[in-house]
Amino acid sequence: MTQALNWQKSTFSGGAEGNACVEIADLRTGVAVRDSKDPAHGSLIFPPRAFSAFVETLKADTSHTTV
Template structure:
Protein backbone atom coordinates (compact mmCIF):
# COMPACT_ATOMS: atom_id res chain seq x y z
CA UNK A 1 0.00 0.00 0.00
CA UNK A 2 1.55 3.24 -1.06
CA UNK A 3 -1.16 5.65 0.06
CA UNK A 4 -0.97 7.34 3.45
CA UNK A 5 -3.47 5.70 5.77
CA UNK A 6 -5.11 6.99 8.92
CA UNK A 7 -4.32 4.11 11.31
CA UNK A 8 -6.15 3.96 14.63
CA UNK A 9 -6.03 1.67 17.65
CA UNK A 10 -8.90 0.18 19.54
CA UNK A 11 -9.95 1.85 22.76
CA UNK A 12 -9.50 -1.62 24.26
CA UNK A 13 -5.71 -1.57 23.69
CA UNK A 14 -3.82 -3.02 26.61
CA UNK A 15 -0.29 -2.71 27.90
CA UNK A 16 1.42 0.22 29.52
CA UNK A 17 1.93 1.96 26.19
CA UNK A 18 -1.28 0.74 24.54
CA UNK A 19 0.69 -1.23 21.99
CA UNK A 20 -0.66 -4.75 22.35
CA UNK A 21 -3.36 -4.66 19.75
CA UNK A 22 -4.03 -4.26 16.09
CA UNK A 23 -4.58 -1.02 14.27
CA UNK A 24 -7.12 -0.52 11.52
CA UNK A 25 -7.43 1.88 8.62
CA UNK A 26 -10.40 2.46 6.33
CA UNK A 27 -9.77 2.17 2.62
CA UNK A 28 -12.38 2.85 -0.04
CA UNK A 29 -13.53 -0.74 -0.43
CA UNK A 30 -11.51 -2.59 2.21
CA UNK A 31 -10.40 -2.48 5.85
CA UNK A 32 -6.67 -2.76 6.54
CA UNK A 33 -5.29 -4.21 9.77
CA UNK A 34 -1.74 -4.40 11.12
CA UNK A 35 0.11 -5.33 14.29
CA UNK A 36 0.64 -2.17 16.35
CA UNK A 37 3.90 -3.57 17.78
CA UNK A 38 5.39 -3.99 14.29
CA UNK A 39 3.57 -1.61 11.95
CA UNK A 40 6.23 -1.82 9.22
CA UNK A 41 5.93 -5.60 8.95
CA UNK A 42 2.90 -5.40 6.67
CA UNK A 43 -0.87 -5.37 6.78
CA UNK A 44 -3.85 -7.43 5.71
CA UNK A 45 -6.96 -6.10 4.01
CA UNK A 46 -10.50 -7.41 4.06
CA UNK A 47 -13.78 -6.47 2.45
CA UNK A 48 -15.90 -4.56 5.02
CA UNK A 49 -18.47 -7.38 5.38
CA UNK A 50 -15.76 -9.95 6.12
CA UNK A 51 -14.10 -7.64 8.63
CA UNK A 52 -17.43 -6.98 10.36
CA UNK A 53 -18.12 -10.72 10.58
CA UNK A 54 -14.64 -11.26 12.04
CA UNK A 55 -15.14 -8.59 14.72
CA UNK A 56 -18.60 -9.88 15.60
CA UNK A 57 -17.20 -13.40 16.00
CA UNK A 58 -14.50 -12.10 18.34
CA UNK A 59 -17.08 -10.24 20.40
CA UNK A 60 -19.21 -13.38 20.70
CA UNK A 61 -16.27 -15.62 21.70
CA UNK A 62 -15.89 -15.22 25.45
CA UNK A 63 -13.04 -17.76 25.62
CA UNK A 64 -10.35 -15.38 24.28
CA UNK A 65 -8.28 -13.28 26.63
CA UNK A 66 -5.95 -10.35 26.16
CA UNK A 67 -2.24 -11.11 26.19
Protein backbone atom coordinates in the same frame (compact mmCIF):
# COMPACT_ATOMS: atom_id res chain seq x y z
CA MET B 1 0.09 8.50 -5.48
CA THR B 2 -0.11 6.61 -2.17
CA GLN B 3 -2.84 7.56 0.25
CA ALA B 4 -1.83 8.07 3.90
CA LEU B 5 -3.93 5.78 6.08
CA ASN B 6 -5.61 6.83 9.29
CA TRP B 7 -4.61 3.96 11.63
CA GLN B 8 -6.67 3.45 14.79
CA LYS B 9 -5.97 1.32 17.86
CA SER B 10 -8.57 -0.43 19.93
CA THR B 11 -9.64 1.23 23.16
CA PHE B 12 -8.79 -2.14 24.74
CA SER B 13 -5.06 -1.79 23.90
CA GLY B 14 -2.96 -3.18 26.71
CA GLY B 15 0.52 -2.48 27.97
CA ALA B 16 2.08 0.68 29.31
CA GLU B 17 2.30 2.30 25.90
CA GLY B 18 -0.81 0.72 24.39
CA ASN B 19 1.20 -1.30 21.88
CA ALA B 20 -0.19 -4.77 22.60
CA CYS B 21 -2.82 -4.81 19.89
CA VAL B 22 -3.58 -4.46 16.24
CA GLU B 23 -4.47 -1.29 14.39
CA ILE B 24 -7.03 -0.89 11.64
CA ALA B 25 -7.45 1.58 8.80
CA ASP B 26 -10.66 2.04 6.85
CA LEU B 27 -10.17 1.80 3.10
CA ARG B 28 -12.71 2.43 0.38
CA THR B 29 -12.57 -1.22 -0.64
CA GLY B 30 -11.81 -2.92 2.67
CA VAL B 31 -10.14 -2.75 6.06
CA ALA B 32 -6.38 -2.88 6.60
CA VAL B 33 -5.03 -4.55 9.75
CA ARG B 34 -1.48 -4.36 11.11
CA ASP B 35 0.48 -5.21 14.25
CA SER B 36 0.90 -2.09 16.40
CA LYS B 37 4.28 -3.37 17.66
CA ASP B 38 5.68 -3.65 14.13
CA PRO B 39 3.74 -1.34 11.79
CA ALA B 40 6.46 -1.31 9.13
CA HIS B 41 6.16 -5.09 8.70
CA GLY B 42 3.06 -4.75 6.52
CA SER B 43 -0.67 -5.16 6.76
CA LEU B 44 -3.48 -7.46 5.74
CA ILE B 45 -6.48 -6.16 3.81
CA PHE B 46 -9.90 -7.69 4.28
CA PRO B 47 -13.12 -7.12 2.31
CA PRO B 48 -15.63 -5.09 4.37
CA ARG B 49 -18.10 -7.98 4.80
CA ALA B 50 -15.39 -10.38 5.98
CA PHE B 51 -14.06 -7.88 8.52
CA SER B 52 -17.57 -7.11 9.80
CA ALA B 53 -18.28 -10.82 10.25
CA PHE B 54 -14.98 -11.21 12.13
CA VAL B 55 -15.79 -8.32 14.51
CA GLU B 56 -19.32 -9.62 15.13
CA THR B 57 -17.91 -13.06 15.96
CA LEU B 58 -15.49 -11.50 18.45
CA LYS B 59 -18.30 -9.55 20.08
CA ALA B 60 -20.43 -12.68 20.42
CA ASP B 61 -17.59 -14.82 21.83
CA THR B 62 -18.09 -15.09 25.58
CA SER B 63 -15.15 -17.46 26.14
CA HIS B 64 -12.64 -14.63 26.62
CA THR B 65 -12.42 -12.24 29.54
CA THR B 66 -11.33 -8.65 29.79
CA VAL B 67 -8.67 -7.91 32.39
